Amino acid sequence: MENQILELQYAMDTFYFLVMGALVMWMAAGFSMLEAGLVRSKNTAEILTKNIGLFAIACTMYMVYGYDVMYGGDAFLSGISGQGESYSNAADFYFQVVFVATSMSIVSGAVAERMKLFAFFAFAVIFTTVIYPLEGSWTWGGASVFGLYSLSDFGFYDFAGSGIVHMAGASAALAGVLLLGARKGKYDKDGKSMPILGANLPLATLGTFILWMGWFGFNGGSVLAMASKESADAVAMVFVNTNAAAAGGVIAALLFAKVWFGKADLTMTLNGALAGLVAITAGPDTPSVLVATLIGAGGGVIVVLSIVWFDRKLRIDDPVGAISVHGVVGLFGLLVVPLTNNDATFSGQLIGALTIFAWVFISSGILWYVLKSIIGIRISKEDEDEGADISECGLEAYPEFVTK
Amino acid sequence: MENQILELQYAMDTFYFLVMGALVMWMAAGFSMLEAGLVRSKNTAEILTKNIGLFAIACTMYMVYGYDVMYGGDAFLSGISGQGESYSNAADFYFQVVFVATSMSIVSGAVAERMKLFAFFAFAVIFTTVIYPLEGSWTWGGASVFGLYSLSDFGFYDFAGSGIVHMAGASAALAGVLLLGARKGKYDKDGKSMPILGANLPLATLGTFILWMGWFGFNGGSVLAMASKESADAVAMVFVNTNAAAAGGVIAALLFAKVWFGKADLTMTLNGALAGLVAITAGPDTPSVLVATLIGAGGGVIVVLSIVWFDRKLRIDDPVGAISVHGVVGLFGLLVVPLTNNDATFSGQLIGALTIFAWVFISSGILWYVLKSIIGIRISKEDEDEGADISECGLEAYPEFVTK
Amino acid sequence: MENQILELQYAMDTFYFLVMGALVMWMAAGFSMLEAGLVRSKNTAEILTKNIGLFAIACTMYMVYGYDVMYGGDAFLSGISGQGESYSNAADFYFQVVFVATSMSIVSGAVAERMKLFAFFAFAVIFTTVIYPLEGSWTWGGASVFGLYSLSDFGFYDFAGSGIVHMAGASAALAGVLLLGARKGKYDKDGKSMPILGANLPLATLGTFILWMGWFGFNGGSVLAMASKESADAVAMVFVNTNAAAAGGVIAALLFAKVWFGKADLTMTLNGALAGLVAITAGPDTPSVLVATLIGAGGGVIVVLSIVWFDRKLRIDDPVGAISVHGVVGLFGLLVVPLTNNDATFSGQLIGALTIFAWVFISSGILWYVLKSIIGIRISKEDEDEGADISECGLEAYPEFVTK
Amino acid sequence: MKMVTAIIQPKRLSDVREALSEIEVTGITATEVKGFGRQKGHTELYRGAEFVVEFLPKVKLEIAITDEQLEQVIETIIKACKINGGKIGDGKIFVSSLEQVIRIRTGETGPEAV
Amino acid sequence: MKMVTAIIQPKRLSDVREALSEIEVTGITATEVKGFGRQKGHTELYRGAEFVVEFLPKVKLEIAITDEQLEQVIETIIKACKINGGKIGDGKIFVSSLEQVIRIRTGETGPEAV
Amino acid sequence: MKMVTAIIQPKRLSDVREALSEIEVTGITATEVKGFGRQKGHTELYRGAEFVVEFLPKVKLEIAITDEQLEQVIETIIKACKINGGKIGDGKIFVSSLEQVIRIRTGETGPEAV
Numbered sequence A, B, C: 001m002e003n004q005i006l007e008l009q010y011a012m013d014t015f016y017f018l019v020m021g022a023l024v025m026w027m028a029a030g031f032s033m034l035e036a037g038l039v040r041s042k043n044t045a046e047i048l049t050k051n052i053g054l055f056a057i058a059c060t061m062y063m064v065y066g067y068d069v070m071y072g073g074d075a076f077l078s079g080i081s082g083q084g085e086s087y088s089n090a091a092d093f094y095f096q097v098v099f100v101a102t103s104m105s106i107v108s109g110a111v112a113e114r115m116k117l118f119a120f121f122a123f124a125v126i127f128t129t130v131i132y133p134l135e136g137s138w139t140w141g142g143a144s145v146f147g148l149y150s151l152s153d154f155g156f157y158d159f160a161g162s163g164i165v166h167m168a169g170a171s172a173a174l175a176g177v178l179l180l181g182a183r184k185g186k187y188d189k190d191g192k193s194m195p196i197l198g199a200n201l202p203l204a205t206l207g208t209f210i211l212w213m214g215w216f217g218f219n220g221g222s223v224l225a226m227a228s229k230e231s232a233d234a235v236a237m238v239f240v241n242t243n244a245a246a247a248g249g250v251i252a253a254l255l256f257a258k259v260w261f262g263k264a265d266l267t268m269t270l271n272g273a274l275a276g277l278v279a280i281t282a283g284p285d286t287p288s289v290l291v292a293t294l295i296g297a298g299g300g301v302i303v304v305l306s307i308v309w310f311d312r313k314l315r316i317d318d319p320v321g322a323i324s325v326h327g328v329v330g331l332f333g334l335l336v337v338p339l340t341n342n343d344a345t346f347s348g349q350l351i352g353a354l355t356i357f358a359w360v361f362i363s364s365g366i367l368w369y370v371l372k373s374i375i376g377i378r379i380s381k382e383d384e385d386e387g388a389d390i391s392e393c394g395l396e397a398y399p400e401f402v403t404k
Numbered sequence D, E, F: 001m002k003m004v005t006a007i008i009q010p011k012r013l014s015d016v017r018e019a020l021s022e023i024e025v026t027g028i029t030a031t032e033v034k035g036f037g038r039q040k041g042h043t044e045l046y047r048g049a050e051f052v053v054e055f056l057p058k059v060k061l062e063i064a065i066t067d068e069q070l071e072q073v074i075e076t077i078i079k080a081c082k083i084n085g086g087k088i089g090d091g092k093i094f095v096s097s098l099e100q101v102i103r104i105r106t107g108e109t110g111p112e113a114v
C-alpha cells in the first residue's frame, strides 16, 4: 500500500508536469499571435512561419543535444525515457523543452520585419542547442560557470526564469537587433522615431491572454512538485501571485500611459501585462499577493519607460518591445527577489544577471555576426518594401484585404 | 501513511482548483474576442483595452477587499495564504477571483461602442469590491441579506452562478445601458432598429469556443472537490452536462433562427452556445445528459427571442446580446433547477433571483448615475462617429485595413 | 485506507480524462480557425457555422445513440452515468464524444466553399450516430466486423486513432468531394489548377497551434489511465512523442517546400505540423523521441507531396488539404506502427485500414448520394460567386473590410 | 453629359444618397479614398509616439448625369453635406464633361444610358 | 486621347482584362468601388433583422487609350461583360477626353505614353 | 482648371505629397488601386502552385489645380517619383479638363475653390 501511495504521488507529479507543460507550449501560440498582431500585414505570414518553425527547431535540437548540455544527463540523444525517480523523466523533458522554445520566441519579435527567415532559423539551431542550455546548466543545472565560479554560491535565485529564460532571450535579441539595424522608415533623416503600426490588435491581445494563461504553467510548474501539502500550497501561491503581478502590470501601464500620453494605449497595456508576468517570474513563491501586485506594477511602469527610451533615445528598433519586456523587466524581476526571499542576495542576483547577459549577448553577437558574414541576416531594401511575406514565404497573410 | 493520503487528497483538490481556475481565467480571453468580433472595427481597440483592464481591476480589487466581503474571512488585504484546510486557500482565492472577472466582463459587451473607458473602469472598481461580493456573500458566502433573511432558508440553489455571476453581470449591464442609451444610428427616426454589424466573426466564434472551454472550469470547479469517488463522479457529470447544454443551445438557436429568419444566423448560433452554457450553470449536477441538452436547447430558443425582443420591441441596445444571454437565460437557468433538484424550490429560486437582481440593478444604477453626473459615461457624438478607438485609445485596431 | 487509495486513483484517472477531454474539445476551435483562415472571406461565416454546428450535432447524436453503438453499453439514451469502475463513466463518455466531433470536423474542411450547410448537417447526424460508431465498435469497441472477422485477431493496432478517427474522417470527406466536384474557378479550361488563397493566415496558424495543444489530450488521454507509475510514464512518453512528431512534421514540410518551391510556404508548414501529429497518433507509445520525430518528419514530407498530387494530378479539390493530412498521412501512421510495436503487424494494419476505409467511404458515399438526390449538396453557381456566407448565413464574416 | 465627382465625409454618405434619389439620380459609384486638404489630419498615438494621420478617410462619389440635371445635383449634394452647418473637411465637388455614356446590358448610349 | 471608365461586375474582371490584352490595350487601372444603380442591392440579415445592402461591390476600370482605339475598346468590354447574356448590374461605360498623358519613367507624352 | 491624375508606386506617396505641398498644392485625393501596365506582376506561391499576381498595388492621386499650376505640378510629381531613377512601374500621369470646382463648406466656385 505504501507503494501504491508512492505511485500515486509519482503519477500526480507527472500529471502536474504534463498539464503545466501543455500550458507553456500554448505560449508558443501566444508569441505567434502577439507578434503577428504587432507587425504590418505584409510581414505577417513570415513571422508566423518563423514562430512555428522556431518552436519545432527548439523542440528538436533540445532533444538532440540541448537537454543533455543543460542537465548533463544521459548520453547524447538517449536522455529521455518514460521512467523517472519521483516523476516521469519524459514529463520533465517535456516541461523543459517548452521553456527553451519560449526563450527563443522572444528573439523573433525583436528582429521582426527585416530579418532573413533562414538566418533566423540557423541562429535558432545554435541558440537552442548550446547558448541557452549552457547558461541553463550554470543556473538550474547547477554546473559551475566554465569551471570558474558557481552562481549558487553567491545566492543567485531565479525561480522560473526572469533571467534564465526571459533576459537570456532578450540578450540574444539585443545582439541581433544591433547588428541588424532599424526597419526601413523607422527613423527619419533627423533620427526622429516614426511609428510603424501593428496591423491587428485583436490578435496581439489574444496573444497576450494566451501568454498570461500559459504563464500559470510556466511559473506554476517551476515548483517542480505538487503531490504534498507543502508543494500544493506553493503551487497555489505561485498561481495567485502570477495572476496578481500580471494584473498589477496592466493597471500600472494603463494608468501611466494615460497620464503620460493622455490616452489609454492598448499596446502599452498589453506590454504591461507581460511585464508584470516577467517581473514576478524570478520569485513568485515568496511575496504576498499584495507585494506581487506591486512587483507587477513596477514592471508595468518600467516597460513603458523602457520602450520609449529604446525607441526614441537609443534608437534601437524593437517592433514588439521584446527587449524591454523580457530584458529590462527581467532584470528588474531578478533584482527584487531579495526583498521577499532571504535565500537570494542582491549581489548574487547582479552577478547572475551579468553572467547570463554577458554569455548570451556575446555568444549570440558572434553567431549573428558569423551569419551576417556568410549568408546575410537582412532582407533587401526592395523586399522590405514589398514585405517579407512575399520574399520569404511567397504568399500574403491577408491576400484579400486591401492594405495601405 | 494516513497523513500521506490526506496530503495527496489535499494536493489533488488544490491542483483541481488551479486547473479549473486557469480555464476560467481563459474566459477573459473569450469575452475579449467575442466582444472584439461583434463591435465595429473602429471600436475594437477600445473594447480590448476595456476587457484586459477590467480583468486586472477585478483581480486586484477582489484581492484588496472583495474576497473579504464575500467570505468574511481574515482581515482586509491579508486573507490569502497558501495554507488551507482541505485544499490551499490560495487556490480557492484563485478560483473565486476569476469568477468576479467573469461577472464584470458581461457588462463590457452591453455598453460597448459608446461608453467612456475610464467611467467603465471606475464602475468596475466598485462592482468588484462591493456590489458583486455582497450578493456573493448572501449566496455562496452564506450570510443573510442585510440581516433580513437568508436565501438558503428558501431553498435557493445556484450551483455555479447562473444568477450569482451571470444574471448579476447582466443586471449591472442593464442599468448601465438604460442610462447610456442606444448607439448613434442604432434606431432611425421611426424607431426602427438598424443592424450594426460586427466586424470580425471569426474572432467572435473563437471567443465563443474559448468560453465553452473555460466553462468546464467554471462549472466543473464549482463542485469544489475532486479527490474522492463521489466528487470525481460529480465533476465528470458536470463536465458532460455542461457540454451537452452548450450543444443543445447551438442546435436550438441554429434551427430556430433558420426557421424564423430563413438563414443559419451565425451570431445567433454563437449566442445559442453561450445561452446553453448559462442555462445549465445553475444546476449542472443533477440533470441527466439528455435533460441537460434540453435545458441548453431551451436557453438557445429563449436567447433568440430575447435578443430580438430587446432590440426591436424594448429598443434597448445591447451590441453583443449580453443582457439576453446572461440575464434572461440566467434567470431561466435558475428557474429550471427545481425540475431536477429537490434541494431547490421554485419560490426559492424566484426570491434569490429577485434579491440578486434588485440589489445589483439598483446599486449599479445609482453608481452609473453618480458617474454620469460627475465625469459622464458617454463619449461625444463626434467621438462616436470617429470611433472610440481614436478617442479613448488614440490608435486603431486594424490601421491597415480599409473600412466602411 | 485501502479504500481511500482506490478512491484517489479513481479520482485521479477521472480528473485526467476530463482534462484531456477538455483539450480535445478545444480542437473544435482549432479546426474552426484553421478552416476559417484557409477559405476565402466570403465563405468564412458559413464555415464557422458549420464547425460549431457539427460539434453540437456530434455531441448530441453520440449521446443519443452513437456511444451505445460503439461500446454496446447500456440501453439507448441512458448509457451515461457518473459512476464507473476505475474512473467515472461520464468522464469516459466526455472523452469519447470529443473524438467523434474531431472526426466529423475533418470533413468540413474538404467540402468547404461549395456545400450546402444543411446537407452537411444531415450528413453529420448520420455519420456521428452510425458510420463512425460502427467502425469504432470494430476497433476500440472490440466487436467483430459485421460478425465476419475481428480486427484484433490480425494484430491491428491504432493507439489514438490515426485510422479510426483521422482516416475515417478523410474517407468520408473524399466520398463527399468526389460527388461534390471542385470549387468554381479551381481548374481552368485546360484543367490547370488555379490557386484559391486563404483569406486569413494568422487564423489558420492559430488553429494549428490549438490543434497541436489539443492533440496532447487526444493522444495523452488515449493511454486511458494515469494513476500508476506505469501509466504515468506512458502518458508522459506519449506527450513527448506527440510534440516531437509535430516538430518533425514542421521542419520536414518547411524544408521540403523550401527546396521544392524555393520559398518557405506557410500553409504547407502548418499542414506539416498536423501531418506529424496524425502520423504519430497510431502509435505514440512505443517509439523513442528521435523515432517519433522522424515519423512526424515522414508525415511532413508525405503531406506536401500528397496535397500537390491531389490538387494537380488527381484534380480533387480539397481547400484545406484535409484528405492528405488526415487520410494519406493517417494511413502512413498506421503502417509505421509495426516498426516500433511488436503487437502490431503490417498485414493487420493494412486490413484494418482497408476495413475502415471501405466501410466509411462506401457508406458515406451512399449517404452523400442520397442527400444529393433528395435535397442537393451543392449551392448554386450564383451563390458560390457571391459566397456561401450570404446564401447560407445571410451575413458576412468581415462586413467592413473591402475584399477582392 | 457631365460627371460630377464629390469628395464627402463618410458619415454623410447615406444622407447624400437619399437626397439624390429623391431628385431621381439613379446611379452612383462610391469609392473609399483618403483625402488631404485644408482640414488637418488627426493625431494618433502608438506606443507613446504621436503621429499625424494626414490622409483622412473620405468617400468619393461619381455621378454621371445629363447637362440639365447639373445644377440641381450640385445643390442637393451641398445641402445634404451641410446638414449640420459647414465645417472644414466637408469636401469638394468637381465637374467634368462626359463624351459618352453606354449601358453595357442594353448597349444604349447617351443621356438615356445615364 | 480618351479615358474610358467602365464599371463592371467583379467576377468579369479577368474576362475583360484578357479580352483587352488581346486587342493590345497595355494599361489598366482597377479600383474596388461600390455601385448603386438600377440593380437593387441584396438583403442581408443580422441577428434576425433584415437590411438591404444598397451599394454593391463593383470594379471600376480606367483605361487610357488613343482616339483610334475607342470603338474597339468599348465593343470589347461590352462583349466580355455580356458573356452570359446581359443582366441588370452589368455596368456602364463612361468616356471622357484626356488632354495629356505622361509616362513618368521616360517622360514621354501623348499617344506614345498611353 | 485641370484634374491631374497620377498613378504612382505606393512607396512614393509620402515623397510626392511632400513635394506637392512645397509648391502649395493644398488638396489631394488618394485611392488605392490595382494597376496593370508594362510592368509585369510578381509571382506568388500557394501550396506549391505558382501564380502571377497581375494587378499590382498602386496609388492613384487626383489633384485639382488651376491651369497655371499644371506644368509645375507635373514636373514635381515626376521628380518625386524618380527619386531613385526611373524604373518600370513608376507610373503615369493623366490630365483632363475640369469645368467646375466647388468647395462645399463655403460654396466658393472656380479657381478659388481648388
Ligand SMILES: Nc1ncnc2c1ncn2[C@@H]1O[C@H](COP(=O)(O)OP(=O)(O)O)[C@@H](O)[C@H]1O
Pocket: D007, D034, D035, D036, D037, D038, D039, D056, D058, D087, D088, D089, D090, D091, D092, F026, F027, F028, F029, F030, F062, F063, F064, F065, F103, F104, F105, F114
Ligand atoms: N485640390 C484638390 N484636389 C483633389 N482633391 C481635393 C482638393 N481639395 C480638396 N480635395 C479633397 O476634398 C477633401 C475635403 O477637403 P478640405 O480640405 O476639407 O476642403 P475645404 O478646404 O473645402 O474645407 C479632401 O480631403 C480631399 O480629398
Ligand SMILES: Nc1ncnc2c1ncn2[C@@H]1O[C@H](COP(=O)(O)OP(=O)(O)O)[C@@H](O)[C@H]1O
Pocket: D026, D027, D028, D029, D030, D062, D063, D064, D065, D103, D104, D105, D114, E007, E034, E035, E036, E037, E038, E039, E056, E058, E087, E088, E089, E090, E091, E092
Ligand atoms: N449615373 C451613374 N453615375 C455613376 N455611376 C453609375 C451610374 N449609373 C450606374 N453606375 C454604376 O454602374 C453600376 C451598374 O449599374 P446598373 O444599375 O446595374 O446599371 P443598368 O441600369 O445599366 O443595369 C452601378 O452599380 C454604378 O456603380
Ligand SMILES: Nc1ncnc2c1ncn2[C@@H]1O[C@H](COP(=O)(O)OP(=O)(O)O)[C@@H](O)[C@H]1O
Pocket: E026, E027, E028, E029, E030, E062, E063, E064, E065, E103, E104, E105, E114, F007, F034, F035, F036, F037, F038, F039, F056, F058, F087, F088, F089, F090, F091, F092
Ligand atoms: N493606358 C493606361 N490606362 C490606365 N492606366 C494605366 C495605363 N497605363 C498605365 N496605367 C497605370 O499606370 C501604372 C504604371 O504603369 P507601368 O506599366 O508601370 O507604366 P510604364 O509602361 O510607364 O512603365 C499601371 O500599373 C496602371 O495602373
